Amino acid sequence: MWQQPTSLFTDHYELTMLQASLRAGTAQRQSVFEVFARRLPEGRRYGVVAGTGRILEGLEHFRFGQEQLEFLERANVVDRQTLDYLADFRFTGDIHGYAEGEIYFPGSPVLIVESTFAEACVLETFILSVLNHDSAIASAASRMCAAAGSRPCVEMGSRRTHEESAVAAARAAVIAGFGSTSNLEAGLRYGVKTIGTAAHAFTLLHDSERAAFEAQVASFGADTTLLVDTYDVEQGVRTAVEVAGPELGAVRLDSGDLVEQARWVRDLLDDLGNEDTRIMVTSDLDEHAIAALQSAPVDAYGVGTALVTGSGAPTASMVYKLVSRQNDDGAWGDVAKAAKGKGSVGGRKFALRRLNERGRATAELVGIGEVPLADANDRLLLRQFVRGGEVLPGWTGAEGVVRATQRHHDSIQEMPGIARRLHRGEPVIPTEYVDEA
Amino acid sequence: MWQQPTSLFTDHYELTMLQASLRAGTAQRQSVFEVFARRLPEGRRYGVVAGTGRILEGLEHFRFGQEQLEFLERANVVDRQTLDYLADFRFTGDIHGYAEGEIYFPGSPVLIVESTFAEACVLETFILSVLNHDSAIASAASRMCAAAGSRPCVEMGSRRTHEESAVAAARAAVIAGFGSTSNLEAGLRYGVKTIGTAAHAFTLLHDSERAAFEAQVASFGADTTLLVDTYDVEQGVRTAVEVAGPELGAVRLDSGDLVEQARWVRDLLDDLGNEDTRIMVTSDLDEHAIAALQSAPVDAYGVGTALVTGSGAPTASMVYKLVSRQNDDGAWGDVAKAAKGKGSVGGRKFALRRLNERGRATAELVGIGEVPLADANDRLLLRQFVRGGEVLPGWTGAEGVVRATQRHHDSIQEMPGIARRLHRGEPVIPTEYVDEA
Structure with missing residues (x-):
């Protein structure tokens, strides 16, 4: 997965803070950092945690090798004492958080890092980066799947985002309910299903549309998807059926008014005897376009740009805040900044989801101190990912993606039905802060 | 830079098209693919090409190794003939394009790939991915720098985007005029300047704001930047000056009404005798917020979220289209699809920027055939990056970034002054298609 150290995916100031705290003797204070979002993107009803598995994979490669140390020295980023500290760096603390795929709300403590200040600071x-990107994609993807209902969504946005973001986006989309992706690297790394057939260039390469379809069917059989809108859609459909026969798997529409087109293409296919040939649509879809196609005879959605750009919310605006730390005498003190509009709540949190007797979520409870498990239906949300620096099994790789997909599926089931509607509103359940019992 | 093959940063269908064309005997047809954008993001006056250097760096690692081939076989993506072709894959064609940092307009042929269909298709x-991401960031960054005028912009958005996108975003921002970045990996890979001092967590770690400032000054000297808004800004400024004295480098404001705050913090600093202490602001800035701060006594802007998300346009919507290819008899045929709203113009293009007698750009000329160099001021825009598969020197690594930064600077100078204004409008110069002479 990671073939090089992940340690310099880091802001310069993390290391200058490390230097100053090492010099001041405060670097070794035990600390609690918390990741949370102050708010959801405008109008969104819930968010989806994604990226946790990738963080754990990257944590194992968070080391400062010769190349990194030489750069830090050459660029005069930090002093010798700090370089010596970094040369031996290895995270030795604990990490808890919401399981990947879990739904979150404003104030949900989605990740809690407990270690020395030094270790937590440099992470x-x-x-x-990982949580803000991956959660933004998963949050958008989940809404698209809600709009698509039982019809499958295919992630096809690789070309619209950074080449590595594309892999993470494919992974996040699958966690949030997409059935497959076009991204081959995601298939290699995470074992997710990849699909794809042909683009307009393939048709243009050949001497005619018919020649292109014949070439594709010769290679992949009749049960393939033919792209029919390079020239004229009606002629394209007719040619596709002539070439592939009744076994033609699907036609793909990538332009024009998809609702109207899907209707008459469906009629045409049926008239030609191709009742089992499916229709896939792929032109600039987002969750609203998918919802508008609900009544059209469409069998699958390919989603690109809107997915990989978070459909208007390309980052999840999560922050990482120091909420508690020891003094020199070992006493813990909860801390919080007062900066206008950017305040935080001090203390090491617990979090649970309150469910009613029918198993539906009614509130997100966040608090400090004893966990108030008053109701047997309450579900504890914090899971342990790292213990004493060791990543616990089951959260990473292909296994982690399968588990996160299941978690997301179960969490969505638990939400009030309104969560799956697209109209703008408040978070679907409120976040309630609980005082110490 | 690239430590692993880049070949699977690829959509599944590129390889199925390869398979079908290999089987049909059309894979070896010589082809011309062109990258262009049909339009700029809503209201933008120009775009900035970025990512070219990264493409060339990645091209050298575009190989299918054992791991990639085993995956493609295991996942049944392509057949044996195709796997054998990929095992020996190496791009052997030519690539021309706009120099990195160059300004582009709708229809500008920003990259032209000439090779067999097979080779160009898989790229x-x-x-x-690279051009759409990096150009989106550079295009936003260029507007921010225009709004900032002579005041430096610092790229600080790493935490708001995928960890690898963050490195590319830092690189693109510097090309478009940013003076530095917080991203250390960008410093390592591309030699760009990195800066950073401390966050709120550093203040909260210590027993008081004073103790935190003392620790920072003890380690970095008085000429550092102190973050003064963790508790009360006025008290923060007074404490900063008491601790660091008249040599205090800068204070940083990260919340609240920055225009108003910058004014009274400037007055306070001056009253305290710190006329040379600078003010840096960093709270959710975009090009419009920067413009609004024009009259405020601010010395530097730190930009995060808006930069790495392209300030509302996170992807550049460039496409890669087959525009010309040989038939079996070796004759070239220009090709273009007719799909509604997604048409393209066939043929291998030239491009030049028409300049008036004062050296100001007046039009983007794009055409096929002989280059009409009627006017001595015309500037040819297409440069060669790859010849017969060999990447030409000067476009990659730190050298490529320096060169691209200069190119962008020169191209902006050449634009009508209106290009540097933020209000929405048409592209600042028109794109004119020239018929064959």
């Missing part, structure tokens, strides 16, 4: 940027 | 996704 900040990397942790936020 | 599509990777090329578009």
